[in-house]
Amino acid sequence: MRKASQLLIGIIIALSLFIFCVVLLVKTLIFNNEAQPKPVESKKVGYTEKEFIQKIAPTAQKIADRYGLYASVMIAQATLESNSGNSELASAPNYNLFGIKGTYKGESVLLPTQEDDGKGNLRTIDAAFRKYNSYEESMKDYATLLKNGTSWNKKFYKKTFKSSASTYQEATEALTGSYATDTKYNKKLNAMIQQYNLQKYDESKN
Numbered sequence: 708m709r710k711a712s713q714l715l716i717g718i719i720i721a722l723s724l725f726i727f728c729v730v731l732l733v734k735t736l737i738f739n740n741e742a743q744p745k746p747v748e749s750k751k752v753g754y755t756e757k758e759f760i761q762k763i764a765p766t767a768q769k770i771a772d773r774y775g776l777y778a779s780v781m782i783a784q785a786t787l788e789s790n791s792g793n794s795e796l797a798s799a800p801n802y803n804l805f806g807i808k809g810t811y812k813g814e815s816v817l818l819p820t821q822e823d824d825g826k827g828n829l830r831t832i833d834a835a836f837r838k839y840n841s842y843e844e845s846m847k848d849y850a851t852l853l854k855n856g857t858s859w860n861k862k863f864y865k866k867t868f869k870s871s872a873s874t875y876q877e878a879t880e881a882l883t884g885s886y887a888t889d890t891k892y893n894k895k896l897n898a899m900i901q902q903y904n905l906q907k908y909d910e911s912k913n
Contacts, residue, residue: 753791753792753793754791754792754793755791756786756791756899756903757903758791759786759789759791759792759793760782760786760903760905762792762842763782763785763786763792763804763842763846764778764782764905764908766842766843766846767781767782767785767846767908768908768912769912770843770846770847770850771850771908771909772911772912773850774850774851774853774854774868775868775869775870776850776853776867776868776869776878777867777869777872777875777878777909778905778908778909779875779900779905779906779907779908779909780867780875780878780879780882780896780900781846781849781850782900782905782908783879783896783897783899783900783905784805784849784882784886784896785804785805785842785845785846785849786899787895787896787899788804788805788806789803789804789805789806792804792842795818796816796818796836800838801816801836801838801839802838802839802840802841802842802844802845803816803836803837803838803839803845804842804845804846804849805845805849806836807836807837807845807848807849807852808834808835808836808837809835809836809837810835810837810838811837811838811839811844811848814837814838814839815835815836815837815838816835816836816838817833817834817835817836818833818834818836819831819832819833819834820832820833820834820836822834852864853867853868863885864881864882864885864886866878866880866881867881867882867886875897875900875906875909876893876897879892879893879896879897879900880893882896
């Protein structure tokens with residue numbers, strides 16, 4: 708009888724120790740899990756087409772209205788030329804949305820670009836592109852460029868203005884072969900304008 712009691716006590720002690728160890732293990736696992744650092748959410752890099760358009764549209768509408776241009780065309784061009792603001796040239800600290808070469812207020816950035824050698828062969832060279840302090844500066848300079856034309860023809864871009872083009876389609880047609888050598892340039896711009904209903908920005912705010 709005495710042996711049975713001792714055995715029972717031994718079993719109870721062993722069981723108690725087992726339960727204590729299990730509880731201790733569970734608490735340790737819970738603590739370690741809570742102590743683990745939470746994963747840091749990665750910051751989103753770059754714009755989607757829609758995000759970029761929403762960002763520049765109000766400023767483009769204001770500038771285009773002031774100069775008598777189609778805001779829809781300006782927005783589509785900026786999006787297409789800058790890869791939705793994600794190209795190196797369009798990104799900070801350059802903010803060049805339209806690929807305009809040269810200097811702006813004495814500022815420029817040297818970047819590689821492909822040029823046609825006149826025989827249909829492309830070669831990579833370093834060229835100076837205008838550098839701006841903001842997207843707004845870039846859009847204003849673009850509008851000024853269209854207004855002033857080229858050194859050899861002041862009316863080179865005349866047909867891109869509302870005074871000469873009755874529709875945005877006529878304006879994009881005028882840019883094809885003049886601003887860009889891409890024979891499908893107007894079709895690409897028109898498709899983007901239609902996709903995002905950019906013609907709504909052509910209405911004057913005044």
